[in-house]
Amino acid sequence: MSTQPAAHYDRVHEAWTLIMGEEFHYGYFADPATPLDEATAALTSEMLELAGIGEGDRVLDIGCGTGRQSCDLAEQLGARVLGITTSASGVAAASALARSRGVEARFEQRDGTANGLPDGAFDVVWALESSHLMRDRAGLLSESARVLAPEGRLVLCDIIRKREIPFLEVRDRRDDFAVLRAAFGDAHMEPLSVYASLLEELGMTVVEATDISVPTLPTFAAWRANVTAHSATLLGLLGEQGVADFVRSTHVLEEFWSDGTLGYGILAAVKSPL
Amino acid sequence: MTSPDQTLAVITTFLGRADKSAADLSSATGLYGDGLELDSLEAAELSAMLEDEFGTDPFSSGDELPQTVGDILAFYEVPATA
Numbered sequence: 096m097s098t099q100p101a102a103h104y105d106r107v108h109e110a111w112t113l114i115m116g117e118e119f120h121y122g123y124f125a126d127p128a129t130p131l132d133e134a135t136a137a138l139t140s141e142m143l144e145l146a147g148i149g150e151g152d153r154v155l156d157i158g159c160g161t162g163r164q165s166c167d168l169a170e171q172l173g174a175r176v177l178g179i180t181t182s183a184s185g186v187a188a189a190s191a192l193a194r195s196r197g198v199e200a201r202f203e204q205r206d207g208t209a210n211g212l213p214d215g216a217f218d219v220v221w222a223l224e225s226s227h228l229m230r231d232r233a234g235l236l237s238e239s240a241r242v243l244a245p246e247g248r249l250v251l252c253d254i255i256r257k258r259e260i261p262f263l264e265v266r267d268r269r270d271d272f273a274v275l276r277a278a279f280g281d282a283h284m285e286p287l288s289v290y291a292s293l294l295e296e297l298g299m300t301v302v303e304a305t306d307i308s309v310p311t312l313p314t315f316a317a318w319r320a321n322v323t324a325h326s327a328t329l330l331g332l333l334g335e336q337g338v339a340d341f342v343r344s345t346h347v348l349e350e351f352w353s354d355g356t357l358g359y360g361i362l363a364a365v366k367s368p369l
Numbered sequence: 370m371t372s373p374d375q376t377l378a379v380i381t382t383f384l385g386r387a388d389k390s391a392a393d394l395s396s397a398t399g400l401y402g403d404g405l406e407l408d409s410l411e412a413a414e415l416s417a418m419l420e421d422e423f424g425t426d427p428f429s430s431g432d433e434l435p436q437t438v439g440d441i442l443a444f445y446e447v448p449a450t451a
């Protein structure tokens with residue numbers, strides 16, 4: 096039945112809400128004891144500070160998830176927001192959220208690496224934790240630069256790779272990597288420096304590129320605490336294996352954060368004036 | 370010595386698991402970039418499957434990494450004994 100993917104999506108969505116809270120991304124912890132919802136909001140605040148979004152600004156939210164941030168940007172800042180995602184159920188959920196909140200944000204199913212939107216149509220391009228799902232990073236960044244108006248800003252944060260991982264190490268640790276893929280999808284991490292040099296090649300000026308691995312590290316412990324707190328419900332939603340894989344993935348990530356393999360970065364770049 | 374068909378069968382099984390199309394597979398098909406677009410984890414998984422099946426694999430043999438399907442076939446086609 097065609098409702099099956101949507102049902103699966105709903106289950107995963109409900110599980111992730113229990114584990115991660117209302118915002119499906121990492122937290123920025125001023126202190127490891129900060130509650131997770133404050134920390135996820137703080138990461139969004141870091142992005143907001145760099146984005147400098149004003150009333151009436153045209154914002155493109157690439158990888159808009161379920162539309163929470165697009166709606167917030169429209170409602171709280173008066174921005175005109177278009178949220179895009181490759182997920183049809185994401186578009187449906189985000190549109191429903193905007194309707195239920197009475198917010199004027201639009202959502203369309205589009206690929207961030209070939210968005211088909213007109214040149215120069217946005218003041219801000221916003222990509223919160225979505226770029227790692229786009230293998231064609233150069234495509235994502237060149238499309239972002241193309242749709243920005245002169246002096247427009249790109250703000251982005253995401254998981255980053257902090258060193259080369261030699262083939263034989265990937266092979267040895269393939270079970271760990273496979274656990275990450277099962278939990279988070281087909282992710283491809285790049286160093287902050289790769290983003291920065293691709294953007295400079297596109298003629299953009301990188302005004303911020305900061306490693307925030309340390310303040311994002313407590314995210315994993317916070318997710319695990321929520322798994323424990325909601326274990327009965329989560330077992331029903333994800334099954335025993337699903338829960339075990341998720342918990343294992345948080346340990347793998349924590350290890351990668353601690354040994355300097357992976358981490359988290361935030362970056363802003365400005366398109367030159369005409 | 371392993372026949373090209375046996376090797377191709379492993380590659381095809383791997384592609385099925387990785388959700389990639391095995392249509393148009395030929396010796397000239399590249400493994401990365403424009404070809405099968407394997408990333409390092411997928412290459413590692415294929416490498417492990419080949420080793421499980423045949424005891425050795427061209428990705429961890431210490432030489433250059435294979436670049437095409439043909440490179441993998443050729444690795445196994447070399448007669449084991451002279």
Ligand SMILES: C[S@@+](CC[C@H](N)C(=O)[O-])C[C@H]1O[C@@H](n2cnc3c(N)ncnc32)[C@H](O)[C@@H]1O
Nearest residue numbers: 119120158159160180181182206207223225228
């Ligand atoms: C981890 S979620 C982040 C959601 C949201 N930004 C947030 O922080 O809550 C990643 C999002 O990227 C979307 N995505 C993945 N690949 C994409 C692509 N090629 N183009 C546009 N969106 C994509 C996914 O559908 C999902 O909505």
